[in-house]
Amino acid sequence: MPKWHWPIDPDKVPRIVVEPPGPKALEVVRRDEELIMQSFARWYPLVIARGYGPVVEDVDGNLYIDYNAGIAVTNVGHAHPKVVEAIKRQAELFLHYSLTDFYYEVAVKLAEKLVSIAPISGGKKVFFTNSGTESIEGVLKIARGHFKGQRPYVIAFLGAFHGRTYGSMSVTASKPVHRRHFSPLVPNVIHAPYPHPVHCPFKASTPEECGEYALAFIEDWILKRLVDPSEVSLVLIEPIQGEGGYVVPSKSFIQGLRKLTQEHGMLFAVDEVQSGFGRTGRWFAVEHFGVEPDLIATAKAIAAGLPLGAIIGKAEVMSLPRGAHANTFGGNPVAAAAALASMEVIEEEGLLRHAEMLGEELKKVFAEEVGDRHHVRGLGLMIGVELLDERKKPAKYLDEVLLKAFKRGVAVIGAGLSTIRVAPPLVIPREMALKAASVILEILRGYR
Numbered sequence: 023m024p025k026w027h028w029p030i031d032p033d034k035v036p037r038i039v040v041e042p043p044g045p046k047a048l049e050v051v052r053r054d055e056e057l058i059m060q061s062f063a064r065w066y067p068l069v070i071a072r073g074y075g076p077v078v079e080d081v082d083g084n085l086y087i088d089y090n091a092g093i094a095v096t097n098v099g100h101a102h103p104k105v106v107e108a109i110k111r112q113a114e115l116f117l118h119y120s121l122t123d124f125y126y127e128v129a130v131k132l133a134e135k136l137v138s139i140a141p142i143s144g145g146k147k148v149f150f151t152n153s154g155t156e157s158i159e160g161v162l163k164i165a166r167g168h169f170k171g172q173r174p175y176v177i178a179f180l181g182a183f184h185g186r187t188y189g190s191m192s193v194t195a196s197k198p199v200h201r202r203h204f205s206p207l208v209p210n211v212i213h214a215p216y217p218h219p220v221h222c223p224f225k226a227s228t229p230e231e232c233g234e235y236a237l238a239f240i241e242d243w244i245l246k247r248l249v250d251p252s253e254v255s256l257v258l259i260e261p262i263q264g265e266g267g268y269v270v271p272s273k274s275f276i277q278g279l280r281k282l283t284q285e286h287g288m289l290f291a292v293d294e295v296q297s298g299f300g301r302t303g304r305w306f307a308v309e310h311f312g313v314e315p316d317l318i319a320t321a322k323a324i325a326a327g328l329p330l331g332a333i334i335g336k337a338e339v340m341s342l343p344r345g346a347h348a349n350t351f352g353g354n355p356v357a358a359a360a361a362l363a364s365m366e367v368i369e370e371e372g373l374l375r376h377a378e379m380l381g382e383e384l385k386k387v388f389a390e391e392v393g394d395r396h397h398v399r400g401l402g403l404m405i406g407v408e409l410l411d412e413r414k415k416p417a418k419y420l421d422e423v424l425l426k427a428f429k430r431g432v433a434v435i436g437a438g439l440s441t442i443r444v445a446p447p448l449v450i451p452r453e454m455a456l457k458a459a460s461v462i463l464e465i466l467r468g469y470r
């Protein structure tokens with residue numbers, strides 16, 4: 023069970039003292055808009071001053087229940103004392119000494135921890151990055167490099183989000199705005215259909231059947247008509263699509279995909295940037311599907327909010343030659359210390375189990391009230407409530423619902439076209455999580 027470490031009373035949250043956005047928030051927004059490139063898709067003007075575990079306070083003194091965890095980052099909550107202490111301790115020792123040129127132990131300790139939790143058997147190795155997109159870039163290079171350039175193709179999935187730099191943008195296919203005006207992209211990426219349980223691209227009657235068709239599409243159309251399997255180095259997939267709408271595929275689809283990569287000698291990489299580090303009630307979401315990947319791309323929650331990412335892979339695959347891949351800040355010592363502390367918190371406070379149980383309860387609460395109209399899905403505390411209209415098409419009022427929740431002290435955002443994205447810090451107490459759910463459900467009652 024999570025412990026409460028923060029100097030506020032959890033029963034007194036949410037607390038709205040000034041209707042948000044208040045005057046101080048508006049002033050920060052004004053300066054932001056003047057000076058910062060506005061290429062972000064922001065949801066509402068929440069201006070953070072401070073965080074307390076699963077609670078955030080804005081600059082006007084309002085307290086919100088945090089259903090976002092930043093953006094699926096602060097899995098152990100904001101300002102967890104153990105993480106703060108680890109950061110302070112490391113900061114007093116040294117802040118930087120490039121790991122790709124020299125050595126330090128805290129990075130080795132973190133690599134030891136990561137290989138111990140990664141669901142890959144046999145020898146494993148790690149490469150540290152600074153972000154999710156950089157982890158994906160690394161995975162693409164590792165896969166092509168592994169085959170010495172002899173397998174130039176990559177299979178990715180429609181609906182996927184992998185990042186915004188050129189390689190990761192090229193495998194991304196969740197919203198046209200991510201790619202529009204930026205071509206030419208990295209070539210030789212093939213996008214296959216992802217088996218969406220509501221909007222299956224095939225005429226299937228169950229999610230499992232949708233998965234079968236999606237697999238058959240890869241086997242019969244892509245690999246028999248478009249590209250020879252011997253030219254494909256990598257199949258890259260999010261085990262649960264994040265930005266695409268918190269979409270959970272069938273177990274048999276992921277298992278079939280893994281088998282297919284093995285039959286053709288392709289590498290199988292999972293993007294766990296959003297789903298990793300306990301979010302789904304396991305260290306990694308792929309564990310729910312009973313398959314072992316060759317490569318795992320991570321970032322976001324790894325270091326409790328500091329910028330860090332890691333690629334974890336089979337030792338024989340993590341074999342780029344000296345000089346072929348490196349960076350300045352990857353495995354930063356302060357971020358590494360925070361990551362080790364954060365993983366200790368997850369273990370000590372039983373957060374995997376908590377996420378699993380609370381996630382099941384929350385799904386039930388949402389499904390009981392709106393399951394007949396909308397689609398509730400997810401694993402652990404990675405829950406999507408896809409808002410649908412009468413024809414079971416994506417509803418148009420997601421933004422309105424999120425704005426209303428914000429005004430009532432629940433910070434929650436969307437994913438995909440119309441999905442409410444429930445991703446609180448794993449330290450959220452049960453009562454607080456249920457309170458936020460009831461606020462959202464009350465708002466949804468206005469849209470029946």
Ligand SMILES: Cc1ncc(COP(=O)(O)O)c(C=O)c1O
Pocket residue numbers: 153154155156158183184185186260264265293294295296297321322
């Ligand atoms: C699954 C997934 N992969 C990659 C990324 C990119 O991560 P970053 O924003 O750290 O570059 C994201 C970000 O949302 C993501 O959700």
